[in-house]
Amino acid sequence: MNKKIIHDALILTAFTLILGFILGAVYNITKGPIDAAEEKTAQTAYKAVFKDADSFKKHSFNKNKINKQLSKKGYDDVIEDIQEAKDKNGKVIGYVLTVTAKDGSQGSITFSVGIKNDGTLNGYSITASGETPGLGLKASENEFSNQFKNKKVDKLEVVKQKPSQDNEIQAITGATITSKAVSNGCNAAIETFKTNLKGGKA
Template sequence: MNKKIVHDALVLFAFTVVLGLILGVVYGITKPSIDQVNYEKTQAAYKQVFEDAASFEEYSDFDADAAAALMTEKGFSDQIDSVNTALDASGNVIGYVLTVTAKDASQASITFSVGIQNDGTVNGYSITNIAETPGLGMKAQEEAFYSQFEGKNVDSFTVVKAAPSSDSEIESISGATITSKAMANGVNACIAYFQNVLGGTN
């Protein structure tokens, strides 16, 4: 009986080792492809919010801890995930693309990239991860909503339920005020980071 238990245990162990090796090989093969897909998705998001840029480079002075401290200081629950410089064909910095995670949405966090020109003008945003309610919060991906942020140079955005009366006002998605505010807060967090860290002129 004991021999059978030992035998079965050894067989199970061998099976586990072989399976682990196979999974390791598969991961090694597929990881470059997954990384490439993620890279292309990210670059597409950057390009969507900064069409004039010829390329993008990681902002070398980005400090996640300092960014988190700044967000807390300014009263944001949002998280600045990364900052990239937007470069023209000659390599000159023409603005920045900030990736932010808004943690105050109605269903789950929303991650998106925001393009900001050197003079503080917001180009717009591009969502890379969202899980809001279909037909409601998911409308944050639609042009009717996101276009309201484009080409605006303001200190911050405020969500309103009526038609906007100034560049700083964003009309809420009907039935999705929480999502609307989460998007505005995320953009505002990026503006705050830009103004305090990247040499904003506002």
């Protein structure tokens, strides 16, 4: 009886080791292409919100500190990454902040937001979203996203009617929650810029 238990245990151990080796090998094979695809998606988003930039360089920042600051000010959004947008001479002309808004109608929405040195919003580009096609996914379309371009405001506000002030964004019909999630994410980016990036504070 003891011999059978030992035999079965050895077989199970060997099987586990072999399976672990196979999974590790598959991970190593797929990691490179996955990382490359994610980097390509990110670079496309950076360029979409900062067409004047010649290159982008990762900006060093204290992620925990910045997101705690946002949380204290009532934001559920998280700043995932900050890139310095540089011209052909290597001069920083603004920043691209990648934000995850956690209050979308179907979950989180991740997007990049471009902000010039003077605080002007260039717009945003969504990189990941589980929003509903035909409704929340309209946040990726120009009709809605163009409203965010060339805005120089302290805070955006979503309205259902035609905007009467520069800080107002007209909600997507039937997708007010998504509209607010994107606007809140942009507000989190603006707040982070004002508090930590303007004047090279971070």
